[in-house]
Amino acid sequence: MRQNVYTVAQINSYIKNMFTQDYMLRFVLVKGEVSNCKYHSSGHIYFTLKDAKGVIACVMFAGNRTGLSFRLEEGQMVVVGGTIDVYERDGKYQLYARQIALDGAGVLYEKFDRMKRKLEEMGMFAPEYKQIIPRYIRTLGVVTAPTGAAVRDIINIATRRNPYIQIILYPAIVQGDQAVASIVNGIHALEQFGVDVMIVGRGGGSIEDLWAFNEEAVAQAVFDCSVPIISAVGHETDTTITDFVADLRAPTPSAAAELAVYDFAQLMDRFGAYQATLNHFMQVQLRRQQNKLENQKLRLKYLSPVSQIQQKRTYCMDLEGRLAGLMSSALTQQRHRMALYAEKLKGLSPLEKLSQGYAYVEDAKQRVINDVNNVKPEDMVQIYVKNGIIQAEVKKVDEVKYGEGADA
Numbered sequence: 001m002r003q004n005v006y007t008v009a010q011i012n013s014y015i016k017n018m019f020t021q022d023y024m025l026r027f028v029l030v031k032g033e034v035s036n037c038k039y040h041s042s043g044h045i046y047f048t049l050k051d052a053k054g055v056i057a058c059v060m061f062a063g064n065r066t067g068l069s070f071r072l073e074e075g076q077m078v079v080v081g082g083t084i085d086v087y088e089r090d091g092k093y094q095l096y097a098r099q100i101a102l103d104g105a106g107v108l109y110e111k112f113d114r115m116k117r118k119l120e121e122m123g124m125f126a127p128e129y130k131q132i133i134p135r136y137i138r139t140l141g142v143v144t145a146p147t148g149a150a151v152r153d154i155i156n157i158a159t160r161r162n163p164y165i166q167i168i169l170y171p172a173i174v175q176g177d178q179a180v181a182s183i184v185n186g187i188h189a190l191e192q193f194g195v196d197v198m199i200v201g202r203g204g205g206s207i208e209d210l211w212a213f214n215e216e217a218v219a220q221a222v223f224d225c226s227v228p229i230i231s232a233v234g235h236e237t238d239t240t241i242t243d244f245v246a247d248l249r250a251p252t253p254s255a256a257a258e259l260a261v262y263d264f265a266q267l268m269d270r271f272g273a274y275q276a277t278l279n280h281f282m283q284v285q286l287r288r289q290q291n292k293l294e295n296q297k298l299r300l301k302y303l304s305p306v307s308q309i310q311q312k313r314t315y316c317m318d319l320e321g322r323l324a325g326l327m328s329s330a331l332t333q334q335r336h337r338m339a340l341y342a343e344k345l346k347g348l349s350p351l352e353k354l355s356q357g358y359a360y361v362e363d364a365k366q367r368v369i370n371d372v373n374n375v376k377p378e379d380m381v382q383i384y385v386k387n388g389i390i391q392a393e394v395k396k397v398d399e400v401k402y403g404e405g406a407d408a
Contacts, residue, residue: 008091009088012086012088012089012091013088015086015091015093016086019086019093020085025083025084025085026083027081027082027083027098028081028083028084029080029081030049030056030080030081030095031049031078031079031080031103032050032051032077032078033051033075033076034047034049034072034075034076034077034078035047035048035049035055035074036074037072037073037074042062043061043065044059044061045059045060045065045068045072045097046058046059047072049078049080049095056094056095057092057094057095058080058082058094058095058096058097059094059095059096059097060082060096060097060100061096064097064098067081067098068099068100069110069113070102070110072100077102077103078100078101078102079101079102079103080097080099080100081097081098081099081101082095082098082099083096084096108207108208108211109207111214112207112214112241115214115216115219116244118216119216119219119241119244119245120244124219124220124223124244124245125245129223130248131228132228132247133197133228133230133247133248133259133260134197134228135262136262136267137165137196137197137260137262138164138165138166138196139165139166139167139168139193139195139196140158140165140195140196140197140199140257140260140261141168141190141193141195141197141198141199141227142154142167142168142169142170142198142199143183143186143187143190143199143200143201144169144172144174144199144201144202145171145172145173145174145202146169146171148202148203149203149253150201150202150203150232150253153252153253153254153257154167154232154254154256154257155169157254157257157258157261158257158261161257161261161264161265162261162262162263162264163264164264165261168193168195170185170186170189170190172185172186174202174212174213175202175209175212176212179212180212180215180217180218181217183200183212183213183218183221184217184218184221186200187221187222187229188221188225190227191225195227196227196228197227197228197229197230198225198227198229198230199229199230199232199250199256199257200213200222200229200230200231200232200233200242200246201213201230201231201232201233201234201242201250201253202232202233203234204234204235205234205238210233210238213231213240213241213243214240214241215241216241218241218242219242219245222245228247228248229246229247229248230249230250230260231243231245231246231248231249231250231256232249232250232251232252232253232256234252235251235252236251236252357386359383359384359385360383360384361382361383361384362381362382362384363375363379363381363382364379364380364381364382366382369381372397372398372399373399375394376394376397377395377396377397378393378394378395379393379394380393380394381393381394
């Protein structure tokens with residue numbers, strides 16, 4: 001008896017027909033962890049679903065991407081809905097996904113993304129609505145659980161940075177069904193109390209533990225609050241809707257206390273530095289003004305009437321001295337000139353001539369007789385000699401010619 005021999009393609013086609021005829025495999029929901037996820041340039045997504053006991057290959061074609069509302073990533077727990085069929089060429093079966101949803105916590109992440117997009121479209125995350133955190137505050141409001149590490153960290157750090165800070169704690173329920181109402185009431189209560197800054201938050205936990213801070217009611221209360229709010233939910237890697245709506249996000253409650261409360265010691269050090277700088281500039285300014293005052297005093301002293309009179313008097317004395325010197329010099333010169341003239345006059349003086357043996361003759365009318373024709377016999381004349389006057393009567397007049405003419 002001869003046995004039938006089939007080709008590989010025939011076997012793969014037969015198996016494919018068996019999968020196609022199985023009604024259950026036409027649409028099946030499979031839960032598992034995503035691994036080996038690859039986004040192809042064509043738009044298709046290739047990945048593997050696995051659990052503790054097995055794996056199954058999956059593909060989502062680009063045309064079915066509308067059934068995926070989030071980005072598929074490694075390690076996600078998902079529920080994939082689609083058809084299980086055989087790829088004839090390789091003889092392998094795989095899950096052809098038409099829809100993919102996050103499972104468990106993944107559902108919350110999907111809800112988180114929807115809420116984030118909704119509030120962002122409403123403008124709650126817009127920076128122009130963010131209030132400025134005051135640099136120096138006197139009262140700090142805290143909305144958190146009354147016990148736990150978060151409130152202890154906030155109180156310890158805030159009081160260490162500023163021992164004079166007043167902390168108002170609203171003991172809120174931060175987890176469970178009553179958490180949303182409790183957090184909202186805490187924000188309203190501290191706002192009415194009139195605190196300067198408010199910290200809203202809690203310690204770390206899973207997304208389920210932090211979910212109250214992702215609710216729209218809490219986000220609306222934070223957005224509407226007139227007091228600046230610092231969000232401090234969970235650890236540094238945790239992110240909630242409240243973080244986006246708040247005026248400032250702190251990675252941890254401890255960091256929130258540091259952001260809200262200014263370091264008093266640092267402030268005092270800065271004041272000390274300012275005081276030293278101010279004193280230095282005041283001393284410089286005082287010295288400058290003192291020098292200016294001394295200059296003004298000297299100028300005033302110079303311009304005062306007494307000083308002007310003293311200067312004019314000194315000037316007059318100087319002129320007087322110069323005038324006296326000039327007069328003395330002029331007198332000396334004139335004395336020298338007079339002496340010269342006196343000597344010269346002495347040489348021309350009749351008396352000097354008389355002392356040399358000459359005589360001077362006048363008539364009775366005191367006219368000089370220098371010509372024999374000016375007298376006649378019996379006229380009375382006066383003869384001046386060295387030591388007196390001789391009265392004489394003319395007896396005779398003889399005319400004599402002296403000099404060259406006489407010889408001729």
